[in-house]
Amino acid sequence: MKFKIKTIWRVKRFDRLDQEANKQRCDVAVLIMFLFMVTFCARLWHLQVVQGEHFREQSERNRIRSVRLQPPRGKILDRTGRLLAGVKPCFNVCLVREDVGDMEALLAKLSPLLGETEAGIRTRLGSEHKGPKYVPIVIKRGAEWETLSRIESRLFSLPGVFIEVTPARKYPYGSIAPHLLGYLGEISREDIVKERYKGARLGDLVGKCGVEERFENDLAGIKGRRRLEVDAGGRLVRVIDEKPPVPGKDLYLSIDLDLQQASEEAMKGYVGALVALDPQTGRILALVSSPAFDPDAFATGINNEEWKALNDPVSRPLQNKALQGRYAPASTFKIVMAAAALQEGIVTKNTSFKCTSRFRLGRSVFRCWDWRGHGRTNLYKALVESCDIYFYQVGLKLGIEKIAKYAKAFGLGSKTGIDLPNESRGLIATLDWKLGRYHEPWQEGETLITAIGQGFTLVTPLQMACLTAAVANGGTLYSPVYLEKMTGPDGHIVTSFESDPKDKLPISEANLRIIRRALLGVVEDKKGTGKQCKLPDVHVAGKTGTAQVIGQDKRRQDKKLDWEHRDHAWFVAYAPAEKPELAVAVLCEHAGHGGSVAAPVARKVFETWFQIQSPLPVLGPHKTAFNVNNIELLAVSY
């Protein structure tokens, strides 16, 4: 290596002849460079001095303006092709600052015409002052007909002002599933700097959440442009050329309009979420987060009060609670517990424990929800009557790690994989998690409350819906999809969306059958906690849940609880029990018992679904081959 380095330094020097030749070639190069520079100076002299006057005049007359042509935004339709969100023209009053001579005079004239204060218009202008002067600024979006006609007739005395037509959203059936569809709002400065959307600029409307945001690039289409020659006052002289816009693509959702409307109606008055999906395919048929909001409001601008109402800390209308709400699953979690216990061989379907409504562990006493106790309880009874004592025992035998393992296998504690941003993961606690988070070891009592779905465990309504669907369809866990297909403007299909099975439940078919039979009992049996979801013609299977939000001891002290201390009501169900077509998860925040509040909501959803499903004649239970007793024979083979 040393030798090598040394040889590098020993570069060959020029001899005298070479040095001469080298210098000569460099001199020629300098001469050539000098000639180029002189040519450039002469050319500049020719352009700037000889022809300068001519070019100065041209630059002053140079008033070619490029106008963007907005493509119609793609439509959003339901699975049968009914329009959920269409387009309508929206008239904006715009201003090009470059063309305004006297801004003060113009504002004085505009203010009464628009019915807004000068200061109001000024803030609108001021907030976008940074952009180039020739870019039009929207000073009034969605102007009404009267305002428009007033301005239109005076346009000649308002230099720099013009009226622009842009496509806006129209909702023919009113606002449907606003959390899923999303809304349009003005693009943020950050999105522009990051060039998130091609060709977008300040003042443009872009999708802000849900489908509108996720498929912004497909729905928006490609903007066209028209080049105009205008005179010094900004008036059109002639159209030079035009590149037409390309309309956006249409999106067909898997949502069913009727079912969605009925679900929204059923959830009215509750704060919470509802998810209905097809258990055989994982397609979402209805997705509700309550309360709803008005997506139109965002496009035209929201005042302070409306904004406050939208961010109400109690009802949180902007949050999509189906994906982002995190709740204790309460007794609905017993489905997971029962499956785990059967699969691990801790219980058989005949194993029974005695429930005296009290369970002692060390110095603490854990109670069953029913103060009378359930007596001797086997798995079927424990699920149907939702006995807590039974699952305390099962939980203790399983241990927290096994519980967590099965909960995760049922899709809890991880994202379902729905194609929407900001989905919550929920939480499934383990020993390590608690050590990492609280630096404290796990307590056995915590295993008990985890076993009945309380404690640290948090799930989203969407996760529960997928779980229910998996139990219903025989163990296939789907990543839910809300899309059918995307079509081009001419109707041909660009993309078809298929849901793919994400996982298989680690539960044997026989064990699943035992659980399904018990879930049927929850609704059909006299003592079942979910009997308020019973339908006359169709067998429903489900599980109730009542999630406590404060400790047991606290609720003793005062009888009537404040709203925010009341229980969350859960109900998960599927129907028909024999061949499931629809799986539903309902959550109502602080509404009371799952059986009395959430189950009736689910019943309305099932009623609507089976009404849609006619023309098929629905047979009464006495006429069909499937009645409760027959199912027992068919489904449970022992």
Add this chain to the structure above:
Amino acid sequence: MLDRRFLEHFDWWLFLAVLLLMAIGFVNLNSGSAATGYPFQWKQLQWYIAGTILMLSLVIFFDYRLLTVYSVHIYLIMVFMLILVVFIGKTVGGSQRWLSLGFMNIQPSELAKLATVIVLSSYFYHDDRPQYGLTDLWRPFLLMLVPIFLIYHQPDLGTALFLMLIFASLVYMARLKWTSFLLLLGSAIAAFPVAWEFLKPYQRDRIMDFIFPGRDPLGAGYHISQSKIAIGSGQILGKGYMKGSQAQLNFLPEVHTDFAFSIWAEEWGWFGAVILLGIFFLMLYRGFLIASQSRERFGAFLAFGITAMLFWQVVINIGMVMGLVPVVGIPLPLISYGGSSVFTTLIGVGLLLNVRSRRFMFQKGTGTR
């Protein structure tokens, strides 16, 4: 380690010219950024500062003679990066030219200009002949063909032809036989109709627009006619800083990159433009001087090649915005916005200063150290 003679030989004139160019570049971009509404000038300032630090450390801590050994590595890295662009390059405006590093996008075809100079200088240093004929040149030509093809493929015809120009410049430095020169010239003319067939429609348009200006003032020739209006309307003294209507009202495209000179000429007039040309002249003159005073072959070729690279960029860019050369995307060194271009230029200048500063090592009697 710093030799006293080292500072004595440092080319302060060249250094001054580069500093002036960066100052003008920043001031001019400040105006161009106001027009585009995006703060390019601050990013550019970062490139300037980082590039200057790199340039000075190259002069102090690096000996350019090491390049004679590492030219093979440099060549392979260049080709590798250009191949990488083919596979994972970022596409902007229809051509795939950038590699994304997360914090910045680099343009390997910019760096390839400098790499080409180094590699060819090293080749001609090792293959020392008094004169070259066509048969002596097929090897370096083949060496060049790989990067040229990869860049042409992006597609970036301008830079591909630019590499040919660098090759030609270094062949001139190495001395071509007269007979070979005439043969080359003849075959180039004969090949023109064939090359025409290979050009893309927009490229043909640009050449036609150049030959027949005003053929289609709103089509392909739009850029040039707007640029000429910008320069011409500056007249003798210019419209004043930040007041160039052509640039500020966005009639001029790409004000921050290819057409940076146009705003300068619009806002500062003939005097401003000539002063800028003067500073470029100073920089290039010092560069050629370093080449002519170098005492050994590699340094002379390296200095000549780098200076020629800068010279052709200045000529093509300024010629283009004035309508003397067809439209090609070649940036103006240190004036156009772009990290890769700034780095390439400053590293190049760093090598020039390096060759000059180490001249004393070849003084009488001390051929080796």
